[in-house]
Amino acid sequence: MDQHELIEVPWRGAEHVDAALARYLSLAHSQAGKHGHRFEKLWDVIERNTTGGKRFRPRMVMTSYTSLGGEDLEAGAQLAAAYEMLHTALIVHDDVIDRDFVRRGQANVSGSYRDIATTAGIPLPAAEHRGMSAAVIAGDLALSAAYRLVDRTGAADHIRSRLRELLDDAITASAAGELADVDFSLRDESPSVDEIVEMEREKTAVYSFEAPLQSGAVLAGAxxxxxxxxxxxxxxxxxxxxxxxxxxxxxxxxxxxxxxxxxxxxxxxxxxxxxxxxxxxxxxxxxxxxxxxxxxxxxxxxxxxxxxxxxxxxxxxxxxxxxxxxxxxxxxxxxxxxxxxxxxxxxxxxxxxxxx
Amino acid sequence: MDQHELIEVPWRGAEHVDAALARYLSLAHSQAGKHGHRFEKLWDVIERNTTGGKRFRPRMVMTSYTSLGGEDLEAGAQLAAAYEMLHTALIVHDDVIDRDFVRRGQANVSGSYRDIATTAGIPLPAAEHRGMSAAVIAGDLALSAAYRLVDRTGAADHIRSRLRELLDDAITASAAGELADVDFSLRDESPSVDEIVEMEREKTAVYSFEAPLQSGAVLAGAxxxxxxxxxxxxxxxxxxxxxxxxxxxxxxxxxxxxxxxxxxxxxxxxxxxxxxxxxxxxxxxxxxxxxxxxxxxxxxxxxxxxxxxxxxxxxxxxxxxxxxxxxxxxxxxxxxxxxxxxxxxxxxxxxxxxxx
The missing domain is CATH 1.10.600.10 (Farnesyl Diphosphate Synthase)
Incomplete structure (x- = not known):
């Protein structure tokens, strides 16, 4: 889903979200340095796949949070960043499943790693497989980042518990939707409209709308x-x-x-x-x-x-x-x-x- | 790595770990029911890939926890189960990366889903791809389960924070090791012994030994x-x-x-x-x-x-x-x-x- 057209108006906390994401990525990058420059490069690629997005899910988090009286824009921004990283994790793994090497005209994680490999003279099938492998790993890191960022809200324990539950449920729903989508593509007969609606809700609506809106509200103490x-x-x-x-x-x-x-x-x-x-x-x-x-x-x-x-x-x-x-x-x-x-x-x- | 030979002696809390895993899987299964029977089946497959293991990482957690005076075997077992689910997540995604459909002579997640698809008359390449897709999704769910289980320890907030950090670091190290392993397999020249040792430490030793032992100690208040x-x-x-x-x-x-x-x-x-x-x-x-x-x-x-x-x-x-x-x-x-x-x-x- 591409929500880019919805987001023409400025929204409160947008710059806080960008700053929170930049801080998180910079921290992850410097921690990655312990594991060598190859691993740092993976974070560069993850970062490139995270910047330039329209931050739709963060916008939902921040809108709900600030409109319900939330005033700690820093805390809100960490939560918003968590949903942006979840989005990154899901699209990176979705691209693995769809065998896509390009997203919105740019090389995605798989594509970037495939291109590095082909430039190094590795034949295409092996290079593509390396691209996919790097993307499986990158998606895992982004998923873990979502959990870390929820913790970085610094909210009270019982609030963070509820935030984690919402995150868990969003991950579960997306997994169910993704699995249904894979199955539909293999069936001979067409799925029903109801099945499609349910799949689209699970795969995208929960983590893009329901969970971010609800999480912002929970953080605001609604x-x-x-x-x-x-x-x-x-x-x-x-x-x-x-x-x-x-x-x-x-x-x-x-x-x-x-x-x-x-x-x-x-x-x-x-x-x-x-x-x-x-x-x-x-x-x-x-x-x-x-x-x-x-x-x-x-x-x-x-x-x-x-x-x-x-x-x-x-x-x-x-x-x-x-x-x-x-x-x-x-x-x-x-x-x-x-x-x-x-x-x-x-x-x-x-x-x-x-x-x- | 297969630590099955190490584990001939009984260890404290083993049955608590099995019970904690069974409870978690049963909960996940019943929650999956909301998303339809196809999604429930994915949890069946995850469960089959989690049972029968020798529970090496749980053993490390419980040994460290109980020997350091930890008495709440229930709490220890949740933490131990978290590392078992992390292990599941990592081997399921590792099998995707290695294009393996079998582990220890049994169909793994990819293999189970490939076999269901071929039985349904789907041609092999599409069936294999479906198997891999299901495994990408299953690994994400298992990774999320590891975070959930750490929360289920019910430990004080500052303890759980440290436990999550250890889990985060283990995931990061495994990702770095996996990436290095992929790169080694594509190089023309052999990696050095030092590079291999570092890769093996990152890919396996951290999440199998270091993090479980340290986590058990942290939970025990060491x-x-x-x-x-x-x-x-x-x-x-x-x-x-x-x-x-x-x-x-x-x-x-x-x-x-x-x-x-x-x-x-x-x-x-x-x-x-x-x-x-x-x-x-x-x-x-x-x-x-x-x-x-x-x-x-x-x-x-x-x-x-x-x-x-x-x-x-x-x-x-x-x-x-x-x-x-x-x-x-x-x-x-x-x-x-x-x-x-x-x-x-x-x-x-x-x-x-x-x-x-």
Whole structure:
């Protein structure tokens, strides 16, 4: 998921988050020095894969924390940085699973290590394997960093316990979603729309929306009802966001989304859009094209026409709007104080605008 | 590393460790149920990869903890279980990196998932990839479990902080060692004996000896000097153990070690033994055989002869004895109370006996 378009407005504590991440990475780097320069270089690569992101999860943590009265921006920033490192861990391992060497046009961890190896004259298969191996290791380090950063909040023990539980649950949910995603890609028949929604929630919405929002609230000392409502809000807006992202992955403008609109179709990726279309009669005419590694622009247009004509596109857009509306309802709850509602409303509006 | 031969004697708290692991796995399993039966099955596979082990790291934790006056066997067992789950995480990811589908004659996580997929009619390359993907995910869950279990000790906050730091450092060291190991396998020239010793320390000795021993001591409230000496003891005996293991990997009796003595040679694995031999003139006569995937018994005998004639075997055995002797010296320190010394002495003796 790429939330880059949501984050045009400044948010409180952004510079604290960058500073906390920079401090953590610098500490990790200097500790890595004990283990030799090769290991230091791995931290350089991890750092490169962590900087330049739009810090969506940190933004959710800080918005929730500061709008609920949290004043220790340093503590909030450590927690926010934990979710950024978790994001790094998950995308690095996701790229291993997807055998991707590039993310957003740049070499990822696997790609960087593959390129170092090929430059050193190592043949491509061995170089790719070395890239993947380094990425497995890097993801483990980033995952461990997430736990370390939660501890660095310096919050009271019972608060940190709850923060760790939220982190644990987010890791578990992501693992479940990732496993489901792997399984869908191997099945002959299409998964159902419900299965896709559940997978997308687990794989992305929990760690990107629910857990960061809830964690910020816990750190701010919010009431349980507020934490619960934020979880429901996060779940619904997270699913809405993901469905929109899937639609834009096929119908978006590459200039805006920054991704090719051929990728998902070449990969044969099951999303709400394609799972819904697969239940239509028209789908039979494009099953040969869906998942074709060398699918071209004309092939993609044929699939897009089926996605539109079968009503799948409209279905997906409506489903996203439904989830966004449920998110509104939770945001309107009395358990959500007005400043937090004000700060989160733009997130919902942005999701709804993107569908149009 | 396979420490199974060290563990013939009963040790205090063994049954508590098994119970703590069983409880944790049962909890994880029931929480996994929320995410569907596919995800529950992943926990079944993780569980199968965790049971039946000889619980070497838990034994180190419990020996150190109970010999230093720790009386809460429940708390000790949670900490011991944390190191068992860390071990699981590291071997599962190590198998991904080594592209292994079998460990000790049984399908590992990748192997189990590959087999499920092939049985379902999925072609081998896709099935293998699915196996690896499941293993990446399983390793992440096991790593997260290690952090959770440290929290379950219920120890005072400052104690748990130190326990988490030891866990963090063990994860970092293992990552550095794993990365070095990957790099060695890609180099044209042999790494030096010193490089091998450092890699083996990082990859295995820290998380198998140093950190478990030190963690048990910290939980027992031991003095800093005791914790430090245990670290030195663990480092030296861990390296000694690993060097012996490498020698047995080529010269051992398969019936005793449980591993083929062809594996390391077919893989072209750099160990103290082979790195030392590579500095000799005789090595040139077997470089073609070392790392030959279909190396046979006669080939192996030729390499073994060079390992002996070049003096590499004697060198490795002496080096192991040197490290074991250094371990003795640290064990003899005044900072190590007599009961702990008594409980750890058999570990050193066993290592020395194995070389003979």
């Amino acid at each position: 009431f349980d009802e507020t934490v619960d409502e934020l979880g429901e809000f996060g779940r619904n807006i997270g699913i809405a966001y993901q469905i929109v992202d899937d639609v834009l992955g096929v119908f978006g403008h590459e200039g805006t989304t920054g991704k090719s609109t051929l990728g998902d179709l070449r990969e044969g990726k099951w999303t709400v859009l394609t799972a819904q279309a697969a239940t239509s009669e028209q789908w039979g005419s494009v099953t040969e094209l869906f998942g074709k590694p060398d699918l071209d622009g004309a092939d993609a247009e044929r699939i897009r026409r089926v996605l539109v004509d079968s009503g799948a596109r409209t279905f997906a857009e409506r489903l996203a709007a439904d989830f966004a509306n449920r998110a509104w309802e939770h945001l309107a709850s009395d358990a959500i104080p007005a400043p937090l509602r004000d700060d989160l409303s733009p997130v919902v509006r942005k999701v709804l605008e993107r569908v149009r | 003095f800093d000097e005791t914790v430090d000496e245990l670290g030195e003891f663990g480092r030296n005996i861990g390296i000694a153990y690993q060097i012996v293991d490498d020698v047995l990997g080529v010269f051992g009796h398969e019936g005793t070690t449980g591993k083929s003595t062809l594996g390391d040679l077919r893989e072209g694995k750099w160990t103290v033994l082979t790195a030392q031999a590579a500095t000799s003139e005789q090595w040139g006569s077997v470089t073609e055989l070392f790392g030959k995937p279909d190396l046979d018994g006669a080939d192996a005998e030729r390499i073994r002869r060079v390992l002996v004639d070049s003096g590499a075997r004697t060198f490795a055995e002496r080096l192991a004895a040197d490290f074991a002797n250094r371990a003795w010296e640290h064990l003899a320190s005044d900072a190590i109370p007599a009961p702990l010394r008594d409980d750890l002495s058999p570990v050193v003796r066993k290592v020395l006996e194995r070389v003979r």
